[in-house]
Amino acid sequence: MTVVADKPTEAPLARRTRILRKGNEAIAEAAVRAGCDAYFGYPITPQAELLEWMARRMPEEGRVFLQAESELAAINMALGAAACGKRVLVSSSSPGMSLMAEAMSYMAGSEVPLVVVNVMRGGPGLGSIGPSQGDYFQATKGHGHGDYRLPVFAPSSIGEAMDLVATSFEVAEKYRTPVILLADGILGQAMEPVEEVYRMPPRQDFDWALGGADGRPPRVVKSLHLKPEALEAHNRHLRAKEAAIRDAETRWAGERLEDADLVIVAYGTAARVARTAIALARESGMRVGLFRPISLWPYPDVALRALAAQARGFLVVEMSAGQMLEDVRLALEGARPIAFHGRTGGMVPTPGETVAALHRLDRRTGGSGR
Numbered sequence: 220m221t222v223v224a225d226k227p228t229e230a231p232l233a234r235r236t237r238i239l240r241k242g243n244e245a246i247a248e249a250a251v252r253a254g255c256d257a258y259f260g261y262p263i264t265p266q267a268e269l270l271e272w273m274a275r276r277m278p279e280e281g282r283v284f285l286q287a288e289s290e291l292a293a294i295n296m297a298l299g300a301a302a303c304g305k306r307v308l309v310s311s312s313s314p315g316m317s318l319m320a321e322a323m324s325y326m327a328g329s330e331v332p333l334v335v336v337n338v339m340r341g342g343p344g345l346g347s348i349g350p351s352q353g354d355y356f357q358a359t360k361g362h363g364h365g366d367y368r369l370p371v372f373a374p375s376s377i378g379e380a381m382d383l384v385a386t387s388f389e390v391a392e393k394y395r396t397p398v399i400l401l402a403d404g405i406l407g408q409a410m411e412p413v414e415e416v417y418r419m420p421p422r423q424d425f426d427w428a429l430g431g432a433d434g435r436p437p438r439v440v441k442s443l444h445l446k447p448e449a450l451e452a453h454n455r456h457l458r459a460k461e462a463a464i465r466d467a468e469t470r471w472a473g474e475r476l477e478d479a480d481l482v483i484v485a486y487g488t489a490a491r492v493a494r495t496a497i498a499l500a501r502e503s504g505m506r507v508g509l510f511r512p513i514s515l516w517p518y519p520d521v522a523l524r525a526l527a528a529q530a531r532g533f534l535v536v537e538m539s540a541g542q543m544l545e546d547v548r549l550a551l552e553g554a555r556p557i558a559f560h561g562r563t564g565g566m567v568p569t570p571g572e573t574v575a576a577l578h579r580l581d582r583r584t585g586g587s588g589r
Contacts, residue, residue, distance in 0.1 A: 236415050242377045243407045246310075246336055246400070247272035249384035252417035256305040257283035259293040263312045264348040265404035266338035270310060290315035294322040294335075301326070301333040302440040304428030306388060306420075310336040312404075313354050314345060316362070323397060324363025327457070328442030330427070332391035334384070336400045338407035341565035349565015350404030352487060355542035358399050359516040366454055368461050370468055371399045371515040373486045377411040383513075385418035390468055392423060394460055401515060403538060405488045405567070461517075470513035471522050475501070479508030481577060481584070482526055484547050485536040486512050489568060493536050496573035505586070507577060515543070520550035527554040532584040534576055536568055537561040556584055 240248075247269045250258070258273040270286065277284035283300070287293035290311055301307040311319065316337050326333065339354045341347035361367045370390050374380035380402060387398040430438035444450035475497060476482065485493040490511045500507045510526060512519050526533075532555055535544045541559050548557060560576040562568050 237412060238415055239410055240377060240413050240415075241268060241408065241410045242380060242402065243268035243338065244272045245377045245381050245413060246384055246402070246407075248276065248415075249381040249417060250308045250334070250388075251276050251280060252419065253385040253388050254306050254419050254422070255282070255308045255388075257285075257297070257300045258308045258310075259285050259287055259297045259300070260310050261287050261290045261293050261315060263290075263315045265340055265350070265407045266310050266312045266336065269336065269338070269407070273308075290318040291322075294319040297333055298322050298326055298331060301331045302329070302429050304425040306392075307333040308336070309333065310338070312338050312340045313342050313351070313357075314340075316354060316357060320363040322363075323369070324361075324365050324367065325442050326397045327361070327363070327367035327369060328365065328453075329440050330395035331440060332395050332397065334387040334391055334398050334400060336402065339401065339403045341563070347565045348404065350408075350488060350538060350567060351563070351565060352403055352489065352538040353540070353542070353563065354401065355515065355537075355539060358401050359518070359546070367457060368516055369397050369399055370394075370464055370517070371401050372470070372513060373401045373515050374406065374513075375487050375490045375511060377406065377409065378413045379513075380406060381413065381415070382418070385420055389420040390464075392420065392425075394464055395427070396460070396464075401487070403488050404565075465517040468514060469517045469519050469522075471519035472511045472513060474509040474511070476508035476510065476526065478506050479526075480529065480531050481505060481507045481534065481580060481586075482510050482530045482532075483507060483534045483536055483573070483577075484510045484512070484523065484543070486515065486543065487538075489536045489538055492568050492570055492573060495570040496536075496577065499570055499574050500577050505577060505581060512543075518546045518550065520546070523547065523550045524552070524554070527551055530555060531586075532556045532558065532580045534558045534560065534573075534580050536573055536576075538567060539563060556580070558583070
């Protein structure tokens, strides 16, 4: 799927209002409106407001809310609820996501759908509570053990995050897979006026969910395959499913690309910084556009590679030491020069820094370098 406008796809309207909403709270409310049956989590900055919102809203709706004793407990409780065919949400931030790695691998192996929100903070280690994009590798490369990949969606606005919550539930249940919604601390803590358009994904009766009660036939959900031949066959099945996800769920947005001969590649908050930098650069006569991945996995490499026919250089802007940079290099296959500008530790690239990096790339690729 290719998205060519920087706004979420219009959805059937349940209720349309305009309201000032904090990112964490907007994501939580979108999950409630998307039919989330159960939420499990543990407090950690900068996503704590998401848990607090669910603590109030889920009991109001007669649904399950549980603050577990740890991230390990939360994700394993979520595994159990999701294996029963329930629509489940978990949220955390970077160190907590690390604690969830084993269960994420188990869920990928047993094909259990649920949605996990990671509001990233600075690292490694305990790091800081400042915003970061340092969990890109963890999210996109399958951060638990074994061979698996999970769909990862990265919003750049609070409104888009709300829409992607419903999308994440739809994709999780369609392909029987965990899905990660990857935001950063700024998107979690910022407040924006949003048009609340809520989408309820269609409900399904899962023929794979745990059985044996309420008159249902006995069924087991597992990731254990002791015979090597059986496990290899299961892994082939997972690869085929990943190929189907690549074909149908790749998402990206482009801005001002029609005449661009320099392209910034950025996602999330970094893409918002890039948008301002592009406006400043164009005032000085540079032709710059933005390529914004929305699905970080599957990565929109085909669409990015196509831009190499018109652009003479690419600048990757990240709030990390250069993690998405590797996927950009793989996508472009050496076709064009690639530059990088990133900040770490909770620091955010500024538009001025980004424009300076564009000027360096412009000179390097034969432009005026003004």
